[in-house]
Amino acid sequence: MPTRDILLPVLPLAHFPDKNQLNELLHLVSQVTHVHLAGGIHNEPITSCWKSLQYLSVTTWMLSEHMFGTEPFPRLTHVSLFEYADIHNPLIHTSFIRDHFPMITSLHLSVPWVIRNHAMVMAQSQHNVQTLKLIINIQDGIGDEEMIPSFPLEVTNDQLAMLPAELPILQLEVVQSDDELERGAWYSQWIFNDVVPPATGLGGTCLKSIDLLVSQPKSTSAERERVLSRQ
Numbered sequence: 149m150p151t152r153d154i155l156l157p158v159l160p161l162a163h164f165p166d167k168n169q170l171n172e173l174l175h176l177v178s179q180v181t182h183v184h185l186a187g188g189i190h191n192e193p194i195t196s197c198w199k200s201l202q203y204l205s206v207t208t209w210m211l212s213e214h215m216f217g218t219e220p221f222p223r224l225t226h227v228s229l230f231e232y233a234d235i236h237n238p239l240i241h242t243s244f245i246r247d248h249f250p251m252i253t254s255l256h257l258s259v260p261w262v263i264r265n266h267a268m269v270m271a272q273s274q275h276n277v278q279t280l281k282l283i284i285n286i287q288d289g290i291g292d293e294e295m296i297p298s299f300p301l302e303v304t305n306d307q308l309a310m311l312p313a314e315l316p317i318l319q320l321e322v323v324q325s326d327d328e329l330e331r332g333a334w335y336s337q338w339i340f341n342d343v344v345p346p347a348t349g350l351g352g353t354c355l356k357s358i359d360l361l362v363s364q365p366k367s368t369s370a371e372r373e374r375v376l377s378r379q
Contacts, residue, residue, distance in 0.1 A: 181200055184206075194215060195217040202223050208229050208241055209231075211241050225252055225254060239270060242270045251276060252276065255281070258283040265350055272308070274312070284322050286324045314352065317357045324363065357378075
């Protein structure tokens with residue numbers, strides 16, 4: 149009986165108890181464009197859809213040549229990384245993303261507050277990123293988060309100026325787990341002190357728009373603000 153390609157443009161979030169099941173599915177599907185991987189999938193590569201993939205959402209510990217091979221993904225334009233666990237070496241995945249996903253224009257990073265500056269540099273280090281969305285989960289209030297020792301950002305102002313990306317859009321989404329919604333002023337202070345300044349800011353000279361969303365799921369409260377808008 150002849151075989152034929154199965155056209156399934158989006159691969160939804162799913163669990164594959166057998167480590168071979170995902171790879172077998174991707175070999176059958178010739179035009180997968182969206183892949184979201186979570187859970188315990190870490191043994192089988194997803195290189196069979198490298199020509200068609202446009203949207204990828206994975207945990208950072210899946211970023212390896214075993215999973216993605218050595219060839220760049222030519223059509224991939226969006227990468228979303230969650231469960232960012234490498235806080236002691238926050239920039240470790242920067243070159244991997246740049247080399248394997250050189251065409252991405254949108255990058256979503258779910259990171260702890262303590263490495264927010266490193267996330268900015270990671271985005272600026274990519275070739276074509278136009279939009280960075282930072283998703284930060286705050287467990288016990290921003291005051292407690294500020295007391296956590298930060299990791300030094302070993303990048304000079306001259307090095308920042310030479311980073312390839314010209315980032316025009318930053319979206320900062322803060323999700324608070326405590327009982328009371330904290331005002332966005334805490335986060336605006338970081339934006340205006342560390343991101344916006346034209347000579348030393350982590351946002352670079354091309355930053356045009358910054359949106360801030362602070363939400364508290366328990367109380368369904370939210371505060372949205374356009375922090376920066378310029379031509």
